[in-house]
Amino acid sequence: MMLVDIAKIKTRPGTWLDFSFTDKLDAAACGYDDFRIVGDVVAEGRITSLDDGSFTADLRYTANVEQCCSRCGKRFCQPAAGMLQARFSTSPQEDADGEEECHLILHEQADLAPVILQEIGFRLPMQPLCRQDCRGLCPTCGADLNEGCCSCTTEQIDPRWEKLKNLSFEDD
Ligand SMILES: [Zn+2]
Numbered sequence: 406m407m408l409v410d411i412a413k414i415k416t417r418p419g420t421w422l423d424f425s426f427t428d429k430l431d432a433a434a435c436g437y438d439d440f441r442i443v444g445d446v447v448a449e450g451r452i453t454s455l456d457d458g459s460f461t462a463d464l465r466y467t468a469n470v471e472q473c474c475s476r477c478g479k480r481f482c483q484p485a486a487g488m489l490q491a492r493f494s495t496s497p498q499e500d501a502d503g504e505e506e507c508h509l510i511l512h513e514q515a516d517l518a519p520v521i522l523q524e525i526g527f528r529l530p531m532q533p534l535c536r537q538d539c540r541g542l543c544p545t546c547g548a549d550l551n552e553g554c555c556s557c558t559t560e561q562i563d564p565r566w567e568k569l570k571n572l573s574f575e576d577d
């Protein structure tokens with residue numbers, strides 16, 4: 406959980422709270438099924454009370470993100486780090502002009518977990534690769550070509566076919 410209690414700054418525009426969290430975040434529970442957070446997420450930043458009664462959070466985060474390689478299907482982990490800014494409000498915004506997304510504060514607690522997960526998900530590559538030169542799977546036998554060549558790729562010729570190979574079709 407990454408909840409910031411905004412009670413102290415709520416009615417005092419221009420004031421802020423600094424926060425620092427180290428905790429696990431459950432991506433699946435927030436609706437993300439294409440990645441998983443491994444270990445702790447570290448988030449540090451500041452939430453500031455604004456004149457219009459809303460809040461802005463600025464933070465930097467680091468996390469380890471697990472994805473499936475789009476070529477070989479293996480799960481792999483990569484560090485993710487970034488900065489983000491998010492707005493929070495204690496009252497549901499009427500979608501005025503759809504400008505900036507505003508996150509709802511419940512029980513005077515701004516929840517940073519969904520904004521961090523959203524940012525991590527947004528920055529992930531569409532086609533993740535376990536490594537840049539991942540060789541993927543053999544389309545014929547499904548062998549992981551990172552672990553060596555399969556028999557399909559070495560073009561082994563069965564001795565019984567050797568004769569056929571040497572046949573020439575002169576009638577053609
Ligand atoms: Zn791969």
Ligand SMILES: [Zn+2]
Pocket residue numbers: 543544545546547548555556557558
């Ligand atoms: Zn193969």
